[in-house]
Amino acid sequence: MNERPNILFINTDQHSWDAISAYGNPYLRTPNIDELHRNGTSFRRSFCTDPVCAAARSSWATGLYTSETGVPFNGGYVHPEIPDLGQLLNAGGYKAFHCGKWHVPGRNVRKSFRALYYGQRDIGAGGAAYYDSASTHAVADFLTNYDRDDPFYLQIGFVDPHDVCEYLHNHEEKHIPNPLEQGIISEDDLPPLPENFDYDERETVLHRVCRRVDDALIHAAILKGIRGWDERHWRYLRWNYYRFIEKVDAEIGRVLALLRETSLHHNTLIIFSADHGEACGSHQMFQKFTLYEESVRVPFIVACLGEDIPVEKDRFDETHFVSGVDLFPTVCDYAGIDVPERVQGLSVRPLTEGRDAPWRDYAYIESNYWGRAIVTDRYKYVTEYKPKAVEDFQPPGPDAEQLGLAQLFDRHDDPGETENLTQDTAYDEVIETCREKLFAQESRLHRQQIVHPSPKRVISNWGDRLRGYWRHNE
Amino acid sequence: MNNSNLLHWSFDYNYGAQNPQFAQELIETLRGYNPKVGARDIQTAQTITHIYNVLPNYWCGYNRGGNTETLSIGRVIIQRSKHDNLWHYSVKYENTTSGENLQMQFCCSDEDYRPLRDNWSVDARNSANDEYSQVACAGYLTSDSEVRLRINGAEIAAGTVDASVKLTCNWALFDVIPTLARTIQASGDGIDIAVLEDLEQLRRKSRLGFLESTQTPIPLEGYYLYGVGLLPSYWWLDAHGNIAIASTFFETLVLREKTGDSL
Known part of the structure; x- marks a missing residue:
């Protein structure tokens, strides 16, 4: 070389x-x-x-x-x-x-x-x-x-x-007929539904407010447009x-x-x-x-x-x-x-090159400012930080007191992530280990305050919605 | 012409652009051409030219600079003439969003499927302020039905056409669909065809079928095309044998002008 x-x-x-x-x-x-x-x-x-x-x-x-x-x-x-x-x-x-x-x-x-x-x-x-x-x-x-x-x-x-x-935006405001009924495509051409089409509704608040509720923070118009989808549309x-x-x-x-x-x-x-x-x-x-x-x-x-x-x-x-x-x-x-x-x-x-190297034993992922995940060999731990009472625009973490809801999936037995195990006390130790990894990773980050007015506005608006949810549900 | 905004779903993108309205722009564009010019007997014409307005399907944002005067992001000029039993095509595609303009030259046998013949060329020019300004591509079909492309002197294989289907260019479909309309309708499931998209991307086996008819904004018969690597597109034929609307995934081509110099 x-x-x-x-x-x-x-x-x-x-x-x-x-x-x-x-x-x-x-x-x-x-x-x-x-x-x-x-x-x-x-x-x-x-x-x-x-x-x-x-x-x-x-x-x-x-x-x-x-x-x-x-x-x-x-x-x-x-x-x-x-x-x-x-x-x-x-x-x-x-x-x-x-x-x-x-x-x-x-x-x-x-x-x-x-x-x-x-x-x-x-x-x-x-x-x-x-x-x-x-x-x-x-x-x-x-x-x-x-x-x-x-x-x-x-x-x-x-x-x-x-x-x-x-393609999805196309469904926001108009009804597009089922392509099979239109004769555009045959049933045999379509891939099947994913095995994890059905899911465990015990998701984080952040996920529900961003993606599930009727007035979801992200792409509510698409969500509304596809509410009536049947299996074939998916x-x-x-x-x-x-x-x-x-x-x-x-x-x-x-x-x-x-x-x-x-x-x-x-x-x-x-x-x-x-x-x-x-x-x-x-x-x-x-x-x-x-x-x-x-x-x-x-x-x-x-x-x-x-x-x-x-x-x-x-x-x-x-x-x-x-x-x-x-x-x-x-x-x-x-x-x-x-x-x-x-x-x-x-x-x-x-x-x-096929050589050994010191390597991490997990993946760390963030989402929508407050969302966090740790993926290990066996488990995936998903959690969220609650929005602060007064937003300071400092990305959250590590802070055990501020954690909201969580999801835990067994990646071996449930690769489709369809059963949230957090309420099973048998997994308390697993959750604790994942949290330790999360906080250890976050303590190594050089998180900086968001100063640009545009993302600050998003954090304020989304934070208000999330705070409202927590106020009504705690 | 029916001014209703209730356009067929395959070319109804009105919601994505509040001002100017997609439907209004589409209808106004269609008003601009005289469908009888050139008649439907293109076999006898010396040169036929169709000019299409390119409308963006999604979001006003794809209209360069947020221009509120027009939604158009470009035009397509398809010119063909018949010599020596071959149809010679010259296609110009201009897009102000991508900034890339294509000039394509090719010829087809005088058959219903307009099979690609001999050599073809694409001259691509970028009007955006980037290092890439121009690239020339020449192509040909080998005796083994392999598509070969020469780009700035480097020659590459672009796939082999299945022996069971005829190869044409997507821009020749503006003639193939009117010619084969009745055959397609009679076929039920449609017919198979290979398409060399913009003379560079081979879509080995695509299905061309009849969709349905609509009366809005004018009487039209709809056809669909899809295949491996090819999102469904919808082609709408007017009563005079012209593809009046062609809605590909991201843009809708609307016929705005037609000329035929032999008529």
Whole structure:
């Protein structure tokens, strides 16, 4: 391997960990992501830091958790003093390029990176149908013209399958007939309902207020629009979701083919991941924003299509908990750049090369500012902080007194997360262990007060609703 | 023309754009063309041109700059002429949201399915302020039905067409659907076709079927298309043999002008 390889970070948006045909999903075809798996290591225990675009992406950009970055939901702003990956790579002698979706509010991608393509109307949350093909063209132009000796870092942010959000928005205000009755599709074409379609209603207050109640804080209009959905509508949602993934897989295919054709594949490390997943009917839920597996667990593949970079190929890593914060130190490791002291993540490079490395034994995830989860080998513990009586805009934790409700799932016996075990005293010790991990992790964070007025407004408004709920129910 | 805002669900995106209204823009656009120009016998025409207004399906935000004068985010010009028993297509697609404009050239055999022939080309230009400004793609079909693409001199395979289906371009569907309308309706489950989307992305096997009819805003017959890697799109044929509305997942193309120089 050359001392400093090219690094290509391909990311999709809202792509659940198991929506890949090489992983055994029979309801879609992803030959190109499959090729990445055959040429690399797939980390099966990979989790986003926060199941929403801007928040998760702020972790990619900084190597920090979202209560540190200033982006605890889509409306946040990255604290200005935090260095981002583009700045670091450029300072370290790499040419850092960006193409496609960025969605890290508070950080100008055109200043941190050289932008190959970012849209006439800057790419925001969605719009794959407009942007993804143009992104591929931009990358094609880049790869076929790159004749420099110095290595590049290129991140390609494809928007799909995020357009499934627009599919759902389409149901807000109008009735769309059942596609089977319309003759558009046959019953046999539709994937089945997920096994965890039914769920345990003992969820956290945060989850219910954000996603379940009629006037939910997030996407209440969609919730209202799909109230009357029958089983086939849910299955048709899944069918559509998989088509979006096939679309983006085809775009990835063109990029990989051009990488081979230009012979850049020999010395190019490829990292493939997604910012967060998609519920897609599990727990009768849609989109992300929840701490359930489908929403927080994402693909993470490290690959090389050539032989110059040592990467264990065609291998599943079922052991190590990988997080969105690990992208930053992994890229820095391959680039030979020192990682800033505050970065929380770990480089997966030794794992990719088949070497042992000290590693965490859990994943830590945040959601909607107050939500928290710890995923261990056996259990997932989900909890929430109650909003403070007087909001100080300091992201909460660690604070046992302020914890609200919780969920505990046995990942071995109940992988679909359908039975909340918190009320069974036999699990008190498990819960205590998970809480210890949670608080230990949070005590290592450099949480900073949110100062930007826009996210402060969201925290105030959401906090009011949550406080109202707690007042009436305690 | 029926001014009702109760458009068919497949192209009703009125709620996403309060001002200007999607329905109003769609209806106004359709008013602009004379459906009888060019007649329906395109077999005898020398050059036929359809110009479509591109409306964003979702959110006013996809209209560049929040322009309140018009919802349009671009246009498509489909021009074809017949020489030597081949249909020669020139398609221009402009999108002010992506900033990318495509100029596509291809030709098809003079058959109902308009099978792609010989070589084709795509010239993509980016008007946004980025490093990417232009890329040229040339394509051809090998004798083994493999789609090959040359992009800036680098040649890649883009998939192989199944022997059981004919390959056409999505922009030729504006002629394929009117020509095959009765066949599709008679088929019940629809017919299979391979589509080379924008002359670059092969959708190996797609299903083209009849959906239903509507009278709003004008009498239209609806058809659907979907397949692997292809979200359902809906194609609405007017009484004069024109695709008046084509609603793909993210945008709705509305016929605004038609010319035929032989008529």
